[in-house]
Amino acid sequence: MTDILIDDTATEAVRALIRAFPLVPVSRPPEQGSYLLAEHDTVSLRLAGEKSSVIVDFASGAAQYRRTKGGGELIAKAVNHTAKPTVWDATAGLGRDSFVLASLGLTVTAFEQHPSVACLLSDGIRRALPNPETQDTAARINLHFGNAAVQMPALVQTQGKPDIVYLDPMYPERRKSAAVKKEMAYFHRLVGEAQDEAVLLHTARQTAKKRVVVKRPRLGELLAGQTPAYQYTGKSTRFDVYLPYEPDKG
Numbered sequence: 001m002t003d004i005l006i007d008d009t010a011t012e013a014v015r016a017l018i019r020a021f022p023l024v025p026v027s028r029p030p031e032q033g034s035y036l037l038a039e040h041d042t043v044s045l046r047l048a049g050e051k052s053s054v055i056v057d058f059a060s061g062a063a064q065y066r067r068t069k070g071g072g073e074l075i076a077k078a079v080n081h082t083a084k085p086t087v088w089d090a091t092a093g094l095g096r097d098s099f100v101l102a103s104l105g106l107t108v109t110a111f112e113q114h115p116s117v118a119c120l121l122s123d124g125i126r127r128a129l130p131n132p133e134t135q136d137t138a139a140r141i142n143l144h145f146g147n148a149a150v151q152m153p154a155l156v157q158t159q160g161k162p163d164i165v166y167l168d169p170m171y172p173e174r175r176k177s178a179a180v181k182k183e184m185a186y187f188h189r190l191v192g193e194a195q196d197e198a199v200l201l202h203t204a205r206q207t208a209k210k211r212v213v214v215k216r217p218r219l220g221e222l223l224a225g226q227t228p229a230y231q232y233t234g235k236s237t238r239f240d241v242y243l244p245y246e247p248d249k250g
Contacts, residue, residue, distance in 0.1 A: 002116040003030055007039035014038050017123055021115040021145065036116055043123040045116065056124025058099050058134050076104055078213045078232045078239035085163030088155075090148035090204060095121040095141070097168055097215070099128075102140040109155070109162065110141055111148035118145040149196070149203045156207060165204040168215040169197055169223060198224040205245045212242040 004023040006015065018038055029035060032048045044053040075097060079085060081104045089098045092110035094117065102108045112118040121143060128138035144151055152165070201224050204212040214223045218238050222228070228240035 004036040010038040021119045058128045087164045088162040102137045113147045161209045163210045165208040214240040
């Protein structure tokens with residue numbers, strides 16, 4: 001669990017949101033490590049001793065660019081967005097790819113198991129809903145807090161299988177932007193070890209009806225050492241596509 005400092009300026013909407021996650025309220029910032037700060041109408045990720053912060057904001061910056069230009073991205077081809085598939089994003093993180101997929105008109109069920117990351121993403125979705133520019137996209141994302149490898153099989157029983165399961169397991173990224181580097185450093189510091197990749201991929205292939213799409217660095221290793229059916233490769237990123245298991249092999 002992660003510490004959260006609740007400032008006196010925090011709105012009731014923010015206070016209600018953070019109560020949904022197992023966070024530890026503190027009266028002052030910790031001397032080391034990361035923590036969440038709830039102030040005004042936003043929840044942010046902070047690192048002790050640093051002035052910078054990380055928030056989920058879908059209405060500006062890189063998120064706005066990807067939302068408005070998302071139709072031309074490689075991710076759109078990888079999920080075959082023209083067929084309007086249902087997508088389960090099993091590694092939602094800060095929600096960037098979920099939001100791009102939703103901006104394409106797709107219905108996205110997002111899973112995030114880390115309470116602090118899920119809180120940040122939930123806060124970003126909450127603030128995007130009343131914004132005329134982002135409300136339709138945000139409304140197409142349904143966030144589930146928990147381990148996707150555990151929750152997906154249970155959800156299949158009530159909702160049926162999705163067309164696509166999307167995976168973006170955490171990996172070190174090399175980016176030119178110092179701001180992005182700092183944001184990823186905060187994120188890695190907070191999350192720590194990644195999920196069991198083999199279990200996650202196995203569950204995804206049991207769950208998807210049409211394909212499992214895995215995002216990787218262009219020259220990165222194959223997820224769990226497993227060879228995909230085919231790939232979509234860009235300048236810095238590639239998408240490995242795995243086919244679902246045959247019914248008698250799942």
